[in-house]
Amino acid sequence: MEQLINWLANILENTSWWGLPADVSAAVIVWSVYGFILALVVAPMAMIVLTWLERKIIARIQDRIGPNRAGPFGLLQAVADAIKMLTKEDTTPAGADRVPFNIGPGLAAVAAILIYAVIPVAPGIVGTDLNIGIFYIVAVGSFGVLGILMAGWSSNNKYALLGAFRAVSQLVSYEIPMVLSLITIAVVAGSMSTVTIVDKQSWVNGGWYLIAMPVTFLLFFLSSVAEVGRSPFDLLEADSEIVAGFHVEYSGLKFGLFMIAEYVHALAVAALTATLFLGGWHGPFVTQLTASSPVAGAILGHIYFLLKVGVIVFILMWFRGTLPRFRIDQLLDFGWKFMTPVALLNLLVTAFVVKLFQPGVSTGMGYAISAGPLASFGGVGQTIALLIANLLVAFLVSLAVRAFARRSKAQALRAVAAVEN
């Protein structure tokens, strides 16, 4: 971003005929352009491309061809769908609370788009490098929950309200393991800034967090899939159970906005996973290339980043094509009684390991922190130690789950025996 700003700032500064007030700097203009492109081009494109891709991939999984009439490979199918959504009549149910009914979908879409502000796509190219980066993502997600609740409540429909209640229960339940795994990352990276987190994943600093923390990765990925409400956690719109959840009564583009929100959010989760665990734009030659030519480095970084995002998006669709849906009680049990305790344990174990590799620092608060006993092993040593610790956590958890399963099975058998006697 810095190089891009400087480059564009040079162009912009020579154009005094812009007639803008002096305190509006070039950087603000560049940011605005970037932001508007992000919101008005990337978001609808994400929806159009992803729906097409999803239908194609799921069709292949189910041994079908998928959309193939409109345009080459059915590529225009999604465009046709978008046009259809624009031209459909928009009904508002009688007795609905009109204002919240109309704000709800917009709020959900805005909340999904806002996530992109902190995702670094290439060296130096990021919307804004907030020092609270990953916490900002959690905060923005809260607005989506509010939008869903508004939509469900205002529709004056029993299914919509039930769907909204279910959706909110699910979203808040899975927010906890997601937040805890984000804290785990913040402990290891020593920062919440997404840019710093990507920097820490260079091979010099110890490599991808996927290698160092597979358990954290699973916790984060599964809970974010639940946050987006995609299969197998797609109870929010379980068509066969609560017709379509909180957006039953929506039609036309308002329905489309919910779809945009879902796909934009899914893409954001993929991008976030790539950023936090797959090293973001890191890849062979990016750093060297950036040193010599920032633009080429940025392009290469984009390519690596999009490849990683593509892999995650494919996994998301693979999930949808193959996994059956959870039942609501199973879903909430899985979130609260499995993910949350594991995330808490994982956080403490990770923090302990990180302390062992702590570099010596002077805090400026009147005391200094001496280096940890294993600090000399550096980033790679920490990665290996974290991996071992994570595998240990996974092993302990599997033991606990097995004991728990055995106990509940014995209980069930006893209950059956009691009935038979």
Added chain:
Amino acid sequence: MAEQIVFFIFTILVLGGGIGIISTKNLYYSALFLSMTLSGMAGYFVLLNAGFLAAVQVVVYVGAIAILILFAIMLSRRMMTSSEPQTNRQTWLAAIVSPLLFIAILVLVLQVNWPVSSAAPTGDALILLGMSFLGSYVIPFEVISVLLLVALVGAIILARDTHTDTGREQ
């Protein structure tokens, strides 16, 4: 200048939400206006260089407390259909006292010449926050966790339907 414009926008959110809360009869709208006020507050915190606090505001207030209030409203829906006025007998008294109090506080507070420091913030406030939580404020930090535990226990005991336990639910 730009900052002042942003301040006014957030003020419209905050005070507009507040006025909405006291003027609407519909409790559901009050809760939505509350979320509006709380979002505006987050904007204030950003203006005051407290980005972390802004995120806390949104996560805890909009993401948790407002949701909790909306849930509670939906759970006790029946009384919202009553067409009675939503205000009690003290309304006129309160309508007189509140503006007077507002003026009194303002007159008092604005007389004081606060020792404003013009120093720009240095260092990462976030690290400072973390160090303070586990440094000078470590006792409140631990007490908060006990408080949350007690609140959870109390709220679960209160909110649980005691009828379900004894199987008397219709």
Added chain:
Amino acid sequence: MTAIPLSWWVSVATALFVIGLYATLTRKNAIAVLIGLELMLNSANINFVAFNRYTTPNQVGGQIFAVFVIAIAAAEAAVALAIIIATYRRSATVDVEDIDSMKF
């Protein structure tokens, strides 16, 4: 950051406090009373953070207090709403004037 004088923040905080007070005093509905309380807590937070920013910009004492206030507000809201739900279940009302059986 001198574009906004401290007095503006104080005025807004006072206004929000008075609005919250008015809501608390006049509303019959217990949940609306709680919403008024949240407004008053928020107005206190504006003051905490604004004074922190304007008088001691290199410390975070005010922000820490604000975080604690938010945490306590969350605990308070959880318990208060649970009480309201329990009362509603028992006596089918959330009108603070009707909940008076402990007055005698």
Added chain:
Amino acid sequence: MQNPYIFVGILVLAALLLPVVGLGVAWFLRPHKPNPFKQSTYECGIEPIGDAWVQFKVSYYIYALVFVVFDVESVFLFPWAVAYNFLPLYALLEVIIFVAILFFALVYAWRKDALKWI
């Protein structure tokens, strides 16, 4: 470097533009022929019975309750995580106590069947 939150503000404006422009365009393109049947709420084809705003059970509220407690906890853990490298070893101990108390809260909710879907 300017305030990094300016971009967030810009993005909010841009993102707001998406629904506003989209719905505005759709307003001109779409037909407007409302009738009572279209506007009735959907209930699997039968006539809707009663108000949708019926009362729901309290277990939804209890999930939200447990969430609030853990949400507030996470707020305190984020600054700790960032400052972790600048904190002495006892900070880890303090946080273990902090987390243990809240883990106890989770266990309590679990044992009391508050986390059970009925």
